[in-house]
Amino acid sequence: MNRRQWMMGSLLGAAARAAAAPGAPKNIVIASANGTRACARAREILDAGGDTLDAVIAGVNINEEDPEDSSVGYGGLPNEEGVVELDASVMHGPTRRAGAVAALRNIKTPSKVARLVMEQTDHLMLVGEGALRFAKAIGFQEENLLTEKSRLAWLVWKKSLKDGRGHSNWGEGLASPAKKPAAWLREQFPKADEALLAWAWEVAVRPPSGTINCLALNTKGEMSGVTSTSGLAWKIPGRVGDSPILGAGLWVDQDVGAAGSTGRGEENIRVAGAHTIVENLRQGMGPREACLDALKRVARNFSNDQSKLAQFDLSFYALRKDGAYAGASLWGGPRPRRFAVNDGGESRLEPCVTLFDQRP
Ligand code: GLY
Secondary structure, eight states: OOHHHHHHHHHHHHHHHHHHOTTOOOOEEEEEGGGHHHHHHHHHHHHTTOOHHHHHHHHHHHHHTOTTOTTSSTTOOOOTTSOOEEEEEEEETTTTEEEEEEEEESOSOHHHHHHHHHHHSSOSEEEHHHHHHHHHHHTOOOOOOOOHHHHHHHHHHHHHOOOTTSOOTTSOOTTSOOOOHHHHHHHHSTTSOHHHHHHHHHHHHSOOOOOEEEEEEOTTSOEEEEEEEOOSTTOOTTOOOSTTSBTTTEEEETTTEEEEEEEOHHHHHTTTHHHHHHHHHHTTOOHHHHHHHHHHHHHHTTTTOHHHHTTOOEEEEEEETTSOEEEEEEEOSSSOOEEEEESSSSOEEEEOEEEESSOO
């Protein structure tokens, strides 16, 4: 081997070691399962050298503006009065800053407003009417966030409510002939197609609390995160879930990692899930173990009573500063939950690890 060959061999060897070096930061984005497009968009921004918070917010904006995502932003399922109320939080690792909004009406992109709370105020969270006034002062336009689809789902929910005698003020009068529920629904909404009505009935009787959480790491080791939601469907106006609560729906510690959640916010707030997970990472747990530990704390709050735990789901997502990641859900079963990952190329869905296999 001559001197040149030896030099080349050494350089190539060093490059290979650098590429494979464990713990070397890389561009990677993870999100809840509805975030494959968000991950891809965020990853493009990271690859172009963009900031991690710019990346995750741009990613989540896709869902917030999508009328077909009924868990986030425009088209999100409304509160019990038929009004869409949005919650969001953002955290920027490099500057260790954060912002949040809760119960925000009439603005499609609460994650952008949360960012402006972080950047343009000395506060961390604005809620309700104050959050809306702030957004308008900054230049956001008010819009009706209720789509025809989410309005139909809300009406189906209203009509599904019955008193102890099976009567509903939103149903037919007592003098009308009795009808089977499916035929009755079809008659009430003659223009809606079967699939839409089936979905509306499902969300009426099992109100979802879908959300998007998106976490990013870049090659400089910088991290950011965002969580955005329309919250629990048919909630009492003013109800706030975990998504805008820093430490529950989202936590980023630039030295350690980031975590976020989707699912029933009330149970997550009671274990400060995202903060718990990041602290678990700091203590040396891997991302899967860290998330499962947070889920065990949720189960502990119900004395591990699976009949109660079976009534909801909760998922956590964790991204460690070295790029290791995981998604974890309370329940497995025939359709186990998944989460989105993009570490190059197309986003993919990976299975969540689960605390319990099957609902009893
Ligand atoms: N995780 C969303 C909510 O409970 O509002």
